[in-house]
Amino acid sequence: MAGVFVMEPEEVQSLRKRSGLTTLQLLASLVPQAKSKARPPVSDYCVGAAGLGASGRIFFGVNLEFLGLPLSQSVHAEQFLVANAALHGESSITHIAVSTTPCGHCRQFFQEIRSAPEISILVTGDGYDAARAEPDPDAFRRIALFLPHRFAPCDLLQESVPLLLENRNNRLVLVSGDDDSSADRDLIDSALRAANRSHAPYSDCPSGLALRAKDGKVFAGSYIESAAHNPSLHAAQAALVAFVAGGGGGYEEIERAVLVEREGGMVAQEGVVRLVLGSVAPGCSFSVVHCRPQISVDGDGDALNHN
Numbered sequence: 001m002a003g004v005f006v007m008e009p010e011e012v013q014s015l016r017k018r019s020g021l022t023t024l025q026l027l028a029s030l031v032p033q034a035k036s037k038a039r040p041p042v043s044d045y046c047v048g049a050a051g052l053g054a055s056g057r058i059f060f061g062v063n064l065e066f067l068g069l070p071l072s073q074s075v076h077a078e079q080f081l082v083a084n085a086a087l088h089g090e091s092s093i094t095h096i097a098v099s100t101t102p103c104g105h106c107r108q109f110f111q112e113i114r115s116a117p118e119i120s121i122l123v124t125g126d127g128y129d130a131a132r133a134e135p136d137p138d139a140f141r142r143i144a145l146f147l148p149h150r151f152a153p154c155d156l157l158q159e160s161v162p163l164l165l166e167n168r169n170n171r172l173v174l175v176s177g178d179d180d181s182s183a184d185r186d187l188i189d190s191a192l193r194a195a196n197r198s199h200a201p202y203s204d205c206p207s208g209l210a211l212r213a214k215d216g217k218v219f220a221g222s223y224i225e226s227a228a229h230n231p232s233l234h235a236a237q238a239a240l241v242a243f244v245a246g247g248g249g250g251y252e253e254i255e256r257a258v259l260v261e262r263e264g265g266m267v268a269q270e271g272v273v274r275l276v277l278g279s280v281a282p283g284c285s286f287s288v289v290h291c292r293p294q295i296s297v298d299g300d301g302d303a304l305n306h307n
């Protein structure tokens, strides 16, 4: 898994041929590999997930726990996987193999994907041996069986609103005067792009957080909301997923962070980002840059739109 959390279709096909496994068996066989990348310092309970995208790519997810923070700040492997797929512009996920039965929180989080009821899940457990398993498509069960009588985006949103993994551009531009720091140019641009991809239809307060590591590498994550609110992945969680998925090492390597979020929005990420980064990367400095929806008649706004 050097690459580390995404496998391109060519690699998937080559591995499949070498191993003699079907794609779904291969997916299941990769779960232990994913699990070994988990970072759960509180529970020591590692969870790994592998998901097949419509593009033929395989995405991985692991659970993240953070020392010194409430358990509610943890990121579950399935959330990581979905955020990782979104990060890479995947349009849909068809199958997921995961080491442990998805919890209620994750069953709900999946609902932000329009095809959620049709996504098929295989719980591999610790003893699953893909090489010896029969090619049994029935071993995968649709999410609708895990979460019947679901509460879903369609309970709150119009059908035409794009859901997670669907094309979106929130058309945010920086508030004039808030983009002056040239030292942070790369971070501001990355955070604004992440904010423009952010799935926040319930608050209309999309945001993005960009992190710079000591080696200069930048990682940006987009805030992802859930119709049920609590399973939402806030901007710091999303950026830490991007950091881990992008091959980041220890969190202490993160030295600078820039959040782009709406000015005066009903929902704000600044406080929670300060809390989380203050705990996991105490040496990291942090700034907030505000944005607003682009006004089409505003020529200055057009000039500031970096998408």
Ligand SMILES: [Zn+2]
Pocket: 076, 077, 078, 102, 103, 104, 105, 106, 107
């Ligand atoms: Zn979960």
